Amino acid sequence: MFRRSSYASVVSGQASSTNPQRSGAFSHLVNSNATSGQAAPHHGSSGHARNHSRSLEADGHHNGMSMPWGRSAGPLPTYASQFGSMGNGFGVVGHEEQASSFFVPSYLKGSRHAERLEEAHKAKLAAQREHRSNHSSATASLSTSSSSVNLHKMVPSHRGMTHDIIERAPPLVEENVASWPTRWSEADKFAQIEVQGDGLEVRFQGPAKTHEESASIRTDHPMPRQCGIYYFEVTVVSKGKEGRMIGIGFGSSKVVLNRIPGWEPESWAYHGDDGMIFSNTTSGKQFGPKFTTTDVIGCGINFRTGCAFFTKNGNEIGVAFRDIKHEKLYPMVGMRKPGETLRANFGQTPFVFDIDSIVKKEKEKIQGEINLMNGSGSHSSKSNRPQMDETALIHELTVQYLAHDGYVETARAFAEEVREESRSLANNADPGLKHLDPAEDMDAINRQQIRAAILDGDIDKALKHTAAYRPTVLRDNENIYFKLRCRKFIEMVRKCTELTVPSKRSTTNGQQHNGSDDYDVFDHQMELDDQFATTDGQWGANESMDTEEPADSSARYQAMLQETLTYGQELKAEFSNDPRREVKKALTDTFALMAYPDARESSLAPLLDVSGRVPVAEELNSAILVSLGKSSSAALERLCQQAEVLVADLAEDGGAGAFINVRSDFLR
Amino acid sequence: MSSSTVSVSAATPTTRHSFQRRVDEIKPSKTDINFVIMDYLINEGYPSAAKKFAMEANIQPPIEEESILPRVEIRNAIYAGDIEKAIHKINDLNPQILDLDPTLHFALLRLQLIELIRKCMTTPDADITPALTFATSQLAPRAPTNPEFLEDLERTMALLIFPPENLAPPLAALLDPALRQTVATRVNEAILGSQGARREARIRNLVRLRAWAERKARDAGKDIPDKLDLGLNADKEGDDEDDAMNGNGETDAMVS
DSSP: OHHHHHHHHHHHSGGGSOHHHHHHHHHHHHHHHHHHTOHHHHHSOHHHHHHHHHHHHHHOOOOOTTSHHHHHTOSHHHHHHHHHTTSSTTHHHHHHSOGGGSOOOGGGTTOHHHHHHHHHHHHHHHHHHHHHHHHHTTTOOTTOOOHHHHHHHHHHHOOTTGGGTTTSOOOOOOTTOOOOOOSEEEEEEOTTEEEETTTTEEEEOSOOSSSSOOEEEEESSOOOGGGSEEEEEEEEEEETTTOOOOEEEEEOTTSOTTSOTTSSTTEEEEETTTOEEEESSSOOEEOSOOOOTTOEEEEEEETTTTEEEEEETTEEEEEEEOOOOOSSOEEEEEEOSTTEEEEEESSSSOOSSOHHHHHHHHHHHHHHHHHTSOTTTTTOTTOSOHHHHHHHHHHHHHHHHHHHTTOHHHHHHHHHHHHHHHHHHTSSSOOOSOOOOOOOOHHHHHHHHHHHHHHTTOHHHHHHHHHHHOHHHHHHOHHHHHHHHHHHHHHHHHHHHHHSOTHHHHHHGGGOGGGTTOOOHHHHHHHHHHHHHHHHHHHHHHOOOTTSOHHHHHHHHHHHHHHHHHHHHHHHHHHTTOOOHHHHHHHHHHHHGGGOTTGGGSTTHHHHSGGGHHHHHHHHHHHHHHHTTOOSSOHHHHHHHHHHHHHHHHHHTTSGGGGOOIIIIIOO | OOSSOOOOOOOOGGGOOOHHHHHHHOOOOHHHHHHHHHHHHHHTTOHHHHHHHHHHTTOOOSSOGGGGHHHHHHHHHHHTTOHHHHHHHHHHHOTHHHHSOHHHHHHHHHHHHHHHHHHHHHSTTOOOHHHHHHIIIIITTTGGGOHHHHHHHHHHHGGGTSOGGGOOHHHHHHHSHHHHHHHHHHHHHHHHHHTTSOSSOHHHHHHHHHHHHHHHHHHTTOOOOSSOOOOOGGGOTTHHHHHHHSSOHHHHSOOO
16 A cells, blocks of 8 residues: 555655655655545445454464555555444454453443453453564564565554554553453363353253252352442253252352252352252252243342342342352352253343342442542541531642643632632631632743643644753653654644645546556655646646645645655654664554545544644643652542542452442543 | 543552552543543633633533523622522522522522621611511511421521620521532532533542542551542641651652
């Protein structure tokens, strides 16, 4: 594809040759959207693209550009599929492995534990892919001049989080997040139980040897207490020929497997033959109805209250056991008659019982408890005006945040409004509010100017300001310096794309197909040069650039392009020897922008978005704060951090914290 | 796209970090924090700060600045003790708000009575007739509908009996400006509720969450520092112990 040629020219240094040739190359790139004749894969047909990316992963065959897939769809769709999958959280997972490999039970959707598991799962997949891709294209690096290898590397190294890479550190691989049960264990079972197909169905095989002998089975993982509530359902597919000696419940890993759960220590179960419940002993207690073929029995534990309950065919029977405090309890079923078959649902499919409402009610209960709190609780317990203390605390948090992050104008306006507020209140008494005038400090104003420059896209100005104001910051924070430099490149590409106008694409549409099968970089550029002449002429004729003279705009565009490419060279020269993986990746991602005729319409558009300025600005601001000996996070951020850790602590053993997701419940 | 992720180290007992280190590992998203600030400025009625913040932080204000103004005016009227004006403005906005919430309406009327009484108390030889007339015409007819109304009315009327210099605490509380704030907050919440918006700013839930979680964690005997410092000036007392606790001293020295 054409983007390669442009990238190659930057990378391999060809771009430093004469002017017309270079602009020719890029101008053709500008139009390559039409050339490829495949606008669709950029946006929509991810199914198609997905197959390509998958086959690419699967065979790990990363050499050579002339592979068939390269011609038919090219690497562009690969981007499309990966960006396309970002929207739904499971996209990456979904087409990477079978759908059964990762799922979130409906009642745990949006919970913090589910998020952690998903992050861990994604990180694991990414690490696997990374391993494979490194393995197969170990020779590829930015400093190599062989463009095909370089360019090729770009494709497989992109995964779901592509353009985040510039902004955030690689995700932590969290090995310690406890998975929930996903299937019956093939190993942790009594011999006479057979696990069928997908691991959800179990069947008692062959005649019982002795009258006393039964068989039970555990799941692959215990029920994580961090879920707060764990729930699963078991359908009696068949009670077999002779009876319905079936027990459904849970137990620890110590429970022997030749007995029905419930009879042994550390096991609890509800039995179908008599409707009794058994808790660590063979003497049962009358509990609910008997159950038989086609009945759906649900079993849930609320780890916060320590209560376990059962449901039958979507109706709650009631609480069966209390004071369940054990760690690591596994869902268990036990049987004793040939032909007995049970099928479990650990959340892969919707439940018969409305467990979602139960969890929702639990969450609301805890939210209610939280809202009874006085927010300033830990600060001044002695006060008799709790609400006012909370208000004062929030005022202070806001003022401090605005000052800390250099929102000078906002801080001023807020202080003025608060002053007005207390003035109305204070006509005859002490306002009871602290004086909130933010200290006008030069530091804040400097930081505000630097931020404003970045948010404006004027990276040079920000760099200049920073160098003058805190010279050490850029030196000590090389990664931030690098990000700023990359951002500058992005801003230049933005300017280029702004100078090109959509209508241009239609004018050149017709004459683009001649070169599309030619992958030789050099020839290609020559052809492009020819095309450029015509394109240029038409451009002048058809263009209506706001108030600009056409010729002028074309010249400006070329100058801008020239400047961008030169800058790209510099950037590459400065950082291409950097061994760090993130740096290489960020460089690759950034340069990939040059590949697109109009990057705003490509799948890399998010990289160009102005919102990308914000994290860079924030990072620089934090670095300056640290250099001033101040905390890099404001009190409000600290408050969020503390809340998150405290909630995680409270969720650890299945307490109330399990029902709280700080980010989605409180920050959005 | 959000600017950073909130990632937490796994909190299993074997890999347990010190509390402070785990706090430092969490990177709240600036986008989220800015959203919470914007939500607060709009919810609690700081329109010009909200406008500036939208510009400085480069974010879209979720609603028009103008739609905040009536709430600001109502708040300031209540703060200034001009309850009549506030009630008019509330009814201009949406007459159903007070119709559907007799408790809130009563609270406003009682506040108006308190302001009338305050006038009598602060000016020598003032006429208490307006206050009495207001009490009998506006509040007395409503009092029987709710025992709490009656009690509130009786207590308020007691202000006329006792000398202002020597009031019992429950009576003094009626004259405290905090009562105006409480009522103004309730009015604000009712208006927001009537507009289908969140009644309270997210930041309030957030500070409560932290306070609640800290108490719960202490009750459960979790391993957390004796004092959780936010880095506000008000926290300064007892900072020395904190520094010892917070492993990395220099980044914890907080901003003023």
